Amino acid sequence: MSEQFEPIIIGFLCNWCSYRAADLAGTSRLHYAPNMRPIRVMCSGRVDPQFVLKAFKEGADGVMIAGCHPGECHYVEGNIKTMRRFYLLRRLLKQWGIEEDRLQLVWASASEGTILAEAVDRMTEQVRALGPLDWRGTVLGGNGHVASVEIEKEMEEA
Amino acid sequence: MSEKVGVYVCHCGTNIAKTVDVEEVARWAGTQENVEVSRDDKFMCSSLGQELIVEDIKEKGLTRVVVASCSPHMHEKTFRGACERAGMNPYLFEMANIREHDSWTTDDRDAATLKAMALVKGAVDRVVWQQPLDPIPVEINPNTLIVGGGIAGIAAALELANAGNHVYLVEREPSIGGHMAQLDKTFPTLDCSACILTPKMVDVGQHPNITLLTYSEVEEVNGYLGQFNITVRKKARYVNEEHCTGCGICIEKCPFTVVDEVFEAGLGNRKIIYRPFPQAVPKYPVIDTENCVYFQRGKCKACQIFCPTTPNSIDYEQEDEILELEVGNIILATGFDLFDTTQIPQYGYKRFDNVFTSLEFERMVNASGPTNGKIVLRDMETEPESVVIIHCVGSRDENYHKYCSNVCCMYSLKFAHLVHERLPGAEVYNCYIDIRTPGKGYEEFYNRLLEEGTHFIRGKVAEVSDVARTEEEEGKLIVQVADTLISKQRRLPVDMVILSPAIEARHDSKEVSLRFGMGCDFEGFFVERHPKLDPVATMTEGIFIAGACQGPKDVPATVSQGAAAAARVASLISQGTVMMEPIRASIVAESCSGCRICNNLCPYNAIVFHDDTNVSEVITALCQGCGTCVAACPSAAINGAHFTNDQVMSQLEGLLWDAQAQLDLVAAE
Numbered sequence: 001m002s003e004q005f006e007p008i009i010i011g012f013l014c015n016w017c018s019y020r021a022a023d024l025a026g027t028s029r030l031h032y033a034p035n036m037r038p039i040r041v042m043c044s045g046r047v048d049p050q051f052v053l054k055a056f057k058e059g060a061d062g063v064m065i066a067g068c069h070p071g072e073c074h075y076v077e078g079n080i081k082t083m084r085r086f087y088l089l090r091r092l093l094k095q096w097g098i099e100e101d102r103l104q105l106v107w108a109s110a111s112e113g114t115i116l117a118e119a120v121d122r123m124t125e126q127v128r129a130l131g132p133l134d135w136r137g138t139v140l141g142g143n144g145h146v147a148s149v150e151i152e153k154e155m156e157e158a
Numbered sequence: 159m160s161e162k163v164g165v166y167v168c169h170c171g172t173n174i175a176k177t178v179d180v181e182e183v184a185r186w187a188g189t190q191e192n193v194e195v196s197r198d199d200k201f202m203c204s205s206l207g208q209e210l211i212v213e214d215i216k217e218k219g220l221t222r223v224v225v226a227s228c229s230p231h232m233h234e235k236t237f238r239g240a241c242e243r244a245g246m247n248p249y250l251f252e253m254a255n256i257r258e259h260d261s262w263t264t265d266d267r268d269a270a271t272l273k274a275m276a277l278v279k280g281a282v283d284r285v286v287w288q289q290p291l292d293p294i295p296v297e298i299n300p301n302t303l304i305v306g307g308g309i310a311g312i313a314a315a316l317e318l319a320n321a322g323n324h325v326y327l328v329e330r331e332p333s334i335g336g337h338m339a340q341l342d343k344t345f346p347t348l349d350c351s352a353c354i355l356t357p358k359m360v361d362v363g364q365h366p367n368i369t370l371l372t373y374s375e376v377e378e379v380n381g382y383l384g385q386f387n388i389t390v391r392k393k394a395r396y397v398n399e400e401h402c403t404g405c406g407i408c409i410e411k412c413p414f415t416v417v418d419e420v421f422e423a424g425l426g427n428r429k430i431i432y433r434p435f436p437q438a439v440p441k442y443p444v445i446d447t448e449n450c451v452y453f454q455r456g457k458c459k460a461c462q463i464f465c466p467t468t469p470n471s472i473d474y475e476q477e478d479e480i481l482e483l484e485v486g487n488i489i490l491a492t493g494f495d496l497f498d499t500t501q502i503p504q505y506g507y508k509r510f511d512n513v514f515t516s517l518e519f520e521r522m523v524n525a526s527g528p529t530n531g532k533i534v535l536r537d538m539e540t541e542p543e544s545v546v547i548i549h550c551v552g553s554r555d556e557n558y559h560k561y562c563s564n565v566c567c568m569y570s571l572k573f574a575h576l577v578h579e580r581l582p583g584a585e586v587y588n589c590y591i592d593i594r595t596p597g598k599g600y601e602e603f604y605n606r607l608l609e610e611g612t613h614f615i616r617g618k619v620a621e622v623s624d625v626a627r628t629e630e631e632e633g634k635l636i637v638q639v640a641d642t643l644i645s646k647q648r649r650l651p652v653d654m655v656i657l658s659p660a661i662e663a664r665h666d667s668k669e670v671s672l673r674f675g676m677g678c679d680f681e682g683f684f685v686e687r688h689p690k691l692d693p694v695a696t697m698t699e700g701i702f703i704a705g706a707c708q709g710p711k712d713v714p715a716t717v718s719q720g721a722a723a724a725a726r727v728a729s730l731i732s733q734g735t736v737m738m739e740p741i742r743a744s745i746v747a748e749s750c751s752g753c754r755i756c757n758n759l760c761p762y763n764a765i766v767f768h769d770d771t772n773v774s775e776v777i778t779a780l781c782q783g784c785g786t787c788v789a790a791c792p793s794a795a796i797n798g799a800h801f802t803n804d805q806v807m808s809q810l811e812g813l814l815w816d817a818q819a820q821l822d823l824v825a826a827e
Binding site for chain 2: 006008010016017019020023025027030031032033034035039040041043046047050051055060072077078109110117135
């Protein structure tokens, strides 16, 4: 039997809600998939689409952006801005052949450790089913474009 | 980037070491780029652990520090302090959360260790990009806003005012006093509630340092710790507070009465111009315009005609006043609502006359209440011969509220005692799930009731009905309950049933929490900063909570929280100036294209545009540091201090070090 694929998911957690939800999940000893690697931002609104692309490029199989529920943002409406960017970005990723489930948006308040833990479990399963993200093959090479690993190399050398 | 990073991996006793191979993480970290020294320690937060950091900074010349331990919300301050003691700027420190986010979430040692390595690598790669920052000083306005004039708000207001600070106490109802003013006796000492509360209310009313704003609500909150701007709507009372002496003649002469659903819980009446209760503070009455004949039909004016003051105190033209307040801190003490017992129809409230709620019973046994303290049935004259008190109505119930409402056991015992005292021959039954008496003198009170002859039946009541099966049950309310201690179904034919409903968060607590920019939980109770070590602070600096708005609690606990919140505020006031996190955005004018995309993104209007130079600028004092503008700037001209692009990108690379290695491997093949 082949070894189960363990996806790596980068989780952007906002300082006020979802980071604390993850803290609470831990404090409550809720067990969930160890595949999500959290990175703290003050607000989900700080998540520059470049960060998401960078994560995929560096080898993440999925990216989760987690913030406060709409209307509950510590910074009034940063999460609404996030939502706008999220849908645009997901559309863009889709055009590059990256499956929608690889980028997910989750709302979890500071008291919702269970919701965050469940979201991580769910996403881990979904991304596991999709398999590893082959950024170089999918984005740089797929979709009828010339396989460009070499081109990228040349560019780096140049 | 070349820096000398010190990495410290904490065992946290066995909390981390049980699932993460701490020694291996520390050893591995020592082999990473930029890492000068890497150690593991049993407890990094101990003074010995902190000393390790201080010594290494001094002796090995570390320029950056990473501690892999618990959540930064727990100990970031501790370790920043250690760095500062050794002469390092505290913002050159970074924390990797390998406890809450790792060791506590899995039993898989290999996976947890791998995740810990990634988190440490992310922190190391990030920290080399971190820049020294200086905290921003904020002056604390010494005035405080307290919302809610129940016993929590009163306790807090008096503490602060006695210490010489000015307090604005805002109360929605026409009088302060809250729920405690409605109660008769307080458990377990049986002090008269009004006797201990009203002197405090009077103190508040007369205190030179307290501006009392009753019949008022907070409409808008702006600003931040130290400098909040508050908009309060002071509703029109139609009574001029300057001229009114509170003599009460207008109330006496008002020819109309309505059922008082608020203070008397629907059990008694009040006049149209009224004060909720005789000892109300302030003493000025209010006109209930919805029921007032003058306001509805333009006739009557009895109150104005009989008002003895000159000039006349009744002012039908009075309008709501909008007040602007400037305060440094806010204490929310907004209290609770009671569970609506009609949601459990099988208990018969509103279907059967003689089913009462606990608050109705409180008003009934109160000497100044609608029955002058007589315990009677709904006909207001027949004394009951038997009473059942049903505990946990809506509490500890999967269908309604899962939590225990904390005070119902004790007041149900108190009710039993009062029935014994006033109706010596009456039989009293307490139907309970568990009796909970965790307070000073509480268990003793329970024992006293056992001796007084109260019947205790351990079991959840199935239903209250009026369908008699035997002659004995004719004309009675029959309480069907499983007595779990003798494993039998019992039917108790009684005259009166009292329901002890759950304590709920205020119906509008969600809106209130949004208005004040702090959080509330699933149930609507406000969330404290830390459930044990910071129970009256919230996630929002400068906003504190006290009393039942945080969760069900009794009077002593409420008063303690009120005083605790006041102490927290007083400490900020006496500091005068506090240091805020320097996490702020700033615009590099040379890179700004003047596109103005950021201008409208800022929820605090902190970004201004200079027409002359064609660039935008962040006003540091208004910026709260969310970083939304930073992410949006197409020219990358906005710098988000402590969360710069370089820092986040490097942390990403570190977090994905193993994936990256894998990709390189594949590419090489």
